[in-house]
Amino acid sequence: MLPLAALLLCLALLCAWGLARRRGPMGTGTGRLRSLPALPLVGSLLQLAGHPQLHLRLWRLQGRYGSLYGLWMGSHYVVVVNSYQHAREVLLKKGKAFAGRPRTVTTDLLSRGGKDIAFASYSPLWKFQRKLVHAALSMFGEGSLALEKIICQEAASLCETLSAAQDAALDMAPELTRAVTNVVCSLCFNSSYRRGDPEFEAMLEYSQGIVDTVAKESLVDIFPWLQIFPNKDLALLKKCLKVRDELLQQKFTEHKEAFCGDSVRDLMDALLQVRLSAENNSPPAPGLELTDDHLLMTVGDIFGAGVETTTTVLKWTVLYLLHYPEVQRKIQEEMDQKIGLARHPHLSDRPLLPYLEATISEVLRIRPVSPLLIPHVSLTDTRPLPGRAGPAHPLALAQLPALRGRDPRVPGRSPGQDGAVPLPGLGAAEVHARVPPGPAPALAGGQVRRRAAGAEVSGEGQAAGGLEGGLVTGTPRIPCDGGVG
Structure with a gap:
């Protein structure tokens, strides 16, 4: 009887504490x-x-x-x-x-206890690390010029692949992923991959596993003590992180062995150079030491965020353009008139291509990379x-x-049961784009204002064959026959 009374008393106190706290x-x-x-x-x-x-x-x-x-x-x-x-x-x-x-279980595993930039809390060490990363990005390739060169090379390679398969069915999803991955790998590691490369396939597998398991409001993040029990998602995350860490450590070791202060080949070299210069100028204050883990997790941040987000936006863009050919035609006409056929577009051409800017921004508006911020x-x-x-x-x-x-849900429309609506076509929209300073290749949704010329934007009420607007958390599946998955 006494143990039962003690248990009831504990429960009552727990309830009272919980209500008072809330x-x-x-x-x-x-x-x-x-x-x-x-x-x-x-x-x-x-x-x-x-x-x-x-x-x-x-x-x-x-x-x-x-x-x-x-x-x-x-x-x-x-x-x-x-x-x-x-x-x-x-x-x-x-x-x-x-x-x-x-601090959550999954993000601590991903960032080795908050040694990156994305998931680390604001602190003097975080400010110092961010400052060095900015210096490294400025040092490597004179700003955006080197990155633009890498992007143009991969875009040309992607166009060749698409041209070669013009008369055959082609699943574009892996091609887009490979192109974006090569851009980020060239930036970070000065390396690129071809189709079927085992290292590339392993990279895709671990990247998808991390996206599927980190910061997904899982119970183990809310109740950390649950990690003592078997957990499939947590086991998958640990497996994927093991593959990621082996790859990053291999690249990092190769760079440290070949490092020469006179030559900066990629971002990893730039980070090593900036850290060495900071240490030579003045010994870091206590608590401001940047370890190898901090550099590795910084590169992991850039790689993870750059590949998944850019690939997702490109997949949705291709999928929407398949269902709105009139938008494709307007983009092509704008590029032909403003740039011509003699060369590929460059970053400096952005002010000349307001309709293309608006299209990218419209995709970002309707299909954000993630509906919730960190x-x-x-x-x-x-x-x-x-x-x-x-x-x-x-x-x-x-x-x-x-x-x-x-x-x-787009205002003025009748959303479906899941809160999704069809994409309004850009049609005859009169676009007013404000191009901000900086090297970013795409504008955010709030930086483009779209105004219909005359009445409503054409295509406003058209359903796109099951293609839904609104918000999603995943990426589209682009089948090889061009349909919607």
């Missing part, structure tokens, strides 16, 4: 931040269960809780940002306060917004469309 401080503002109902231990997870597309569930919940609301993922308090105004407040005006990154965590005892009280040190989870001021 109530949070009231603050001095106009009201508390509205939050989803929460239970001890599991938090608000029951409200999210049964919804595989988390971003759409979070978006729909704002109809009840507002565009800024809170929820509990286990013991972690999360502020969900669904509007541009709130995203600007949390991520820009309070950028330094929310410059941290949450979570930010508050480094100070701050509140999400002035006048909104809530628990201290929250995580901020922002919807990417919120930064572009749009709904995942």
Whole structure:
């Protein structure tokens, strides 16, 4: 009887503690931040269960809780940002306060405990590492010129492959992936791959495994103690990371052995050179030492982010252009008129090709690479917004469309059951593009304004043969017959 009473008392205290923690401080503002109902231990997870597309569930919940609301993922308090105004407040005006990154099981494995840039929290070491990476990128190839040369070479090779298979069925997905991978490999390692290369195939396999398992709101990230139990996703991630680490270590060892300060062949050489120069100028302060792991994880960041994101955008672009041939024709006419047939387009031609810019931006608008940004965590005892009280040190989870001021479902359209809508064709759109400074080859969605000439944009109500707009988390499958998968 006594053990049962003790157990009931513990449960009652646990419930009281959980409710008190979820109530949070009231603050001095106009009201508390509205939050989803929460239970001890599991938090608000029951409200999210049964919804595989988390971003759409979070978006729909704002109809009840507002565009800024809170929820509990286990013991972690999360502020969900669904509007541009709130995203600007949390991520820009309070950028330094929310410059941290949450520590999770999968991201710690990926970054060797936060030794990269993407998943490391804001700190003096992170600032120093980022500064050296910027210096290395500036040193290698005089800015964007070397990168543009690499891209042009791979684009020409891709065109040759497509021309050779012009009269036959061709699955473009692996060709696009190989071209993008070669660009990033040339930038990082000064190497490239051909079809069927075993190292290239291993790289594709581990990259896909990492994308499928890291930061996917898995339970092991919410409840780290679950990693003591068998977990297929965690086992797959560890297997893929082992392959990645062996490849990166091999490349790094080769570069260290052949390193010569007089010649910088690629980004890895540039990182070694910048670290050596920094050490020679002045010994690093305590806590600011950059180890080999920091350099390896930095290259891993560039490789992982560059390949997956660019390949995804290219796949969606090709898929949409297959279903909107009128857009293809307008792009071709613009290039023929402004550039001609004597040469390939260059980065400096961007101001001459506003319709092409708008097309890229439209794809990025409708099919973002990821609907949710990497979570930010508050480094100070701050509140999400002035006048909104809530628990201290929250995580901020922002919807990417919120930064572009749009709904995942295009306004004015009737979304399907999953919140998706057909892609509006660009048609006779009059494009006004503002080309920002910098070497980036594509504009963000918010930097292009599209205005219909006369009435609506042509193709506004056309369904694209099952091709859905809105938001997705994966990449399209492009079958060899050109259909939609």
